[in-house]
Every structure is written in C-alpha cells, then in structure tokens.
Amino acid sequence: MNRFDYVRPTTVAEAIQALGSDASARFIAGGTNLVDLMKYNVEKPGRLIDITRLPLGGIAEHEGGLRIGALVSNADLAYDARIQTRYPLLSSALLAGASAQLRNAASTGGNLNQRTRCYYFYDEGTPCNKREPGSGCPAIGGVNRIHAIFGASEACIATNPSDMCVALAALEATVQVTGPDGDRAIAFADYHRLPGDDPSKDNSLKPGEIVLSVDLPARDYGQHHTYLKLRDRLSYAFALVSVAAALELDGRTIKTARLALGGVAHKPWRNVEAEALLQGKPATRESFQAAADLIVAEAKPQSENGFKIELARRAIVRGLEQAAAGTPQNQSDKRIQ
Numbered sequence: 525m526n527r528f529d530y531v532r533p534t535t536v537a538e539a540i541q542a543l544g545s546d547a548s549a550r551f552i553a554g555g556t557n558l559v560d561l562m563k564y565n566v567e568k569p570g571r572l573i574d575i576t577r578l579p580l581g582g583i584a585e586h587e588g589g590l591r592i593g594a595l596v597s598n599a600d601l602a603y604d605a606r607i608q609t610r611y612p613l614l615s616s617a618l619l620a621g622a623s624a625q626l627r628n629a630a631s632t633g634g635n636l637n638q639r640t641r642c643y644y645f646y647d648e649g650t651p652c653n654k655r656e657p658g659s660g661c662p663a664i665g666g667v668n669r670i671h672a673i674f675g676a677s678e679a680c681i682a683t684n685p686s687d688m689c690v691a692l693a694a695l696e697a698t699v700q701v702t703g704p705d706g707d708r709a710i711a712f713a714d715y716h717r718l719p720g721d722d723p724s725k726d727n728s729l730k731p732g733e734i735v736l737s738v739d740l741p742a743r744d745y746g747q748h749h750t751y752l753k754l755r756d757r758l759s760y761a762f763a764l765v766s767v768a769a770a771l772e773l774d775g776r777t778i779k780t781a782r783l784a785l786g787g788v789a790h791k792p793w794r795n796v797e798a799e800a801l802l803q804g805k806p807a808t809r810e811s812f813q814a815a816a817d818l819i820v821a822e823a824k825p826q827s828e829n830g831f832k833i834e835l836a837r838r839a840i841v842r843g844l845e846q847a848a849a850g851t852p853q854n855q856s857d858k859r860i861q
Contacts, residue, residue: 526565532574536734539575540703544732546571551734553595554629556622557638565648566655580633580736583607588742591700594633594735598688599624601632610744613770616751616852617691623760633735636689636699636715639726640682640790641762643667653679654723661723668826670764673833674789680723681826684716684791685762691751693784693792694768697740703733716791723790745770745782750846752839752853753786763787765836767843771807776848778802778811783844785819788836795819807848809841816840 529546533539543549548570552558561567580595583604590606601607602618622630644650644662651659663671663681671681689712697712716727729735748771755761766786772779781802785793798815805811816837823833846853 526568526570528569529571530574531571532577534577536578536580536702536736539573539578539734540732542571542573543734544704549573551575551633553631553634554597555634556626556630557634561639561646564646566646575734586739589740589744592632592738592740594631594636594737596632598622598627598630598632598635602627610746611695611740612746612852613694613749613751613768614688614691614740616749617687617753617766617768620751620753620766621687632688632738635686636692636735636738637727637729638686641685642671642682645682653719654682657722657724663826665827667828669828670762670787671826671829672789673823673825673829673836674785674793675718676790676824676826677719677721677723679721680719680790682719682723682790683787684726684789685787686792687751687753687763687766687786689716690766690768690784690786690792692738692740693794694770694782695740695745696743696782697738699738700736701729701733702736703730705730707736709739712792713794719790726790743772743780745772747850748773748847750843750852752843752846754835754839765832765839767836767839768792769840769843769847771802771844771847773807773848776807778805778807778848781815781844783815783819783840785836785840788823788832795822802844807844809845812841812844812848815844 550569552572580593582593584591598618602615608615644652645654672683699710699715750769753763753766763786768784770782781799798818820833820837
C-alpha cells in the first residue's frame with residue numbers, strides 16, 4: 525500500500541480545503557469500498573480525509589419529505605421508523621445489499637459514490653478505461669456476464685453496483701452538495717453518469733465538492749412498492765438485475781408509476797417513456813408487459829450477458845405486479861416466472 529497523509533477535519537469547510545489542496549486526496553467515512561480499492565492498488569490517495577467528525581448525520585423532516593445526512597449509516601437508514609413507514613422501498617433496497625456488518629459501517633454518501641465491481645477495473649494487471657483512460661476495455665469481448673445492457677459505450681460496459689441508488693432513482697431524490705463554488709442541488713437522475721468517452725468519472729460532482737445530504741420528496745409510495753433483486757446467490761451478492769417499482773393507484777388504475785433498474789447500466793436505469801405508458805392504464809399484467817417490452821427494446825447485450833434482457837423483462841413485470849398487489853418482495857423467494 526502506498527504511503528498517505530491522514531487528516532480529520534471537524535468542519536465541512538476544512539474538509540473541502542483539505543481535498544482541494546491535494547489532487548490525489550480522497551474522502552473516507554465507512555471505507556467499505558475505498559479501502560478495498562486501496563488494497564488492490566486501484567486507488568492510491570496521497571491523503572485520506574476522514575469526514576466522520578463532520579456534522580452530516582441525522583435524518584430530519586424537510587419540505588414534506590426527509591433529508592438524510594451523508595454520514596447516516598445504511599443500517600440506521602434502513603431501520604429508521606420514518607423510512608420504513610413512508611419510504612419502505614428504500615429500506616427494502618438497503619436490506620437487500622451487502623451484509624449486516626457492512627451496512628453498519630457504510631454511509632449514505634459512500635454508497636452514493638461507490639465504484640463498479642467490474643473484474644477488470646479491480647485487476648491492476650489488465651487495461652481499464654475507468655482506471656486509465658484510453659487503455660481499453662477488455663470486458664468488451666471478454667468475461668462480461670455481469671455487465672451493462674443499457675447505456676454502455678465503446679469505452680466501458682461496467683455497471684453501478686448500488687441497491688440504495690436504484691430505490692433513490694425511483695423515488696426521485698435530490699442530492700445536496702457543496703464545494704469551492706458554494707452549494708447546489710443535483711436531481712438524482714443527473715447525479716450518476718453514463719460512461720460515454722470518459723468512464724473514469726462516475727458522477728457529476730465537480731472538483732472539491734462533497735455530498736451533504738440526500739433529500740426524499742414528499743411523495744412516498746408507502747403502500748404499492750417492491751424492490752426485487754436477482755443475483756447468483758441469495759445473500760451478499762451484487763444484482764444481475766434489480767427492479768425498484770413504485771405505484772400510485774386509484775382503485776386499479778395507475779395514477780403514477782416509478783420504475784428503476786439496477787445491475788444493467790453505469791447508473792440506475794430509468795425509462796420515463798415506460799412510466800408514462802403506464803399512467804392511466806389498469807394495473808394488469810398486460811400493462812406491465814407493455815412497459816417491460818418498451819424498456820428492454822433498447823437493450824444491447826454483450827457476448828455473455830444476453831440472458832439479462834429476458835431476466836429484466838420478467839423482473840419488471842413481476843416487480844410491478846408485486847407493487848400493485850401491495851406485496852413487497854420476500855428476499856427468501858428466488859423464483860422468477
């Protein structure tokens with residue numbers, strides 16, 4: 525491991541100053557992703573900025589919704605009574621991820637900014653455009669079973685690994701950040717980036733910025749929701765395909781639909797046209813199949829992950845059916861029909 529400085533600021537201003545004075549500096553909170561990347565020599569920070577003393581904890585009421593501090597742990601967020609009652613989709617997604625020990629350490633801001641689990645990204649002995657722009661993407665034509673079927677480019681086909689972020693995308697959260705140029709709010713749909721020509725940058729943070737909080741809007745979809753995660757083993761595995769589905773119903777008519785997919789793109793994947801297609805339709809399998817068909821029509825599989833298209837199609841239909849019925853996914857149920 526390379527040598528690095530360690531600082532522990534007590535104010536956000538101090539943290540921003542410490543980050544801006546060293547281009548290789550990195551923030552660290554729970555460290556559940558960064559420490560692994562350091563062990564693999566993927567990240568080689570010259571300075572670690574421990575932000576655990578910053579006043580960024582707590583969950584508070586905010587404009588009819590909730591404001592979640594960047595340092596709130598995944599465990600505290602998942603088990604918070606307000607989240608479980610008003611935003612159970614988020615709680616379900618968090619509990620589907622990692623292990624209890626990791627959820628105790630992982631922070632909201634860290635989960636938001638975690639990096640891909642692509643095999644080639646973690647292997648310093650192989651080229652990777654995310655690690656070294658311009659070096660190539662051996663996943664294209666290589667071992668790519670877990671890789672993207674939406675939004676990929678010739679430079680990168682990696683996927684975002686987060687469960688939490690899939691739910692936040694469906695809930696249309698907002699990310700509050702600050703930096704040298706002051707505060708700004710980023711709509712969740714704009715926070716993560718598709719790879720394009722520069723896959724080394726995962727999000728839309730500007731140099732020197734830090735996440736302060738994540739805001740949940742007043743609409744909560746507390747009754748008709750589900751988070752369905754399909755993976756190779758039931759626990760402690762990243763999604764091959766996941767679905768966050770939320771519906772607002774008037775009887776059996778869909779007033780509003782929100783749908784996001786995980787494990788299939790460089791960012792949580794939403795198709796607003798499919799959501800619009802569901803609006804005003806009856807909450808039936810036929811309606812859900814039409815939306816699923818529209819979503820997967822733009823999928824572009826790689827050599828080993830074509831199965832994800834049909835898996836995603838069936839998962840979307842099943843997730844919407846469970847949301848409409850008010851029966852959230854049981855994590856012990858692995859069947860997909």
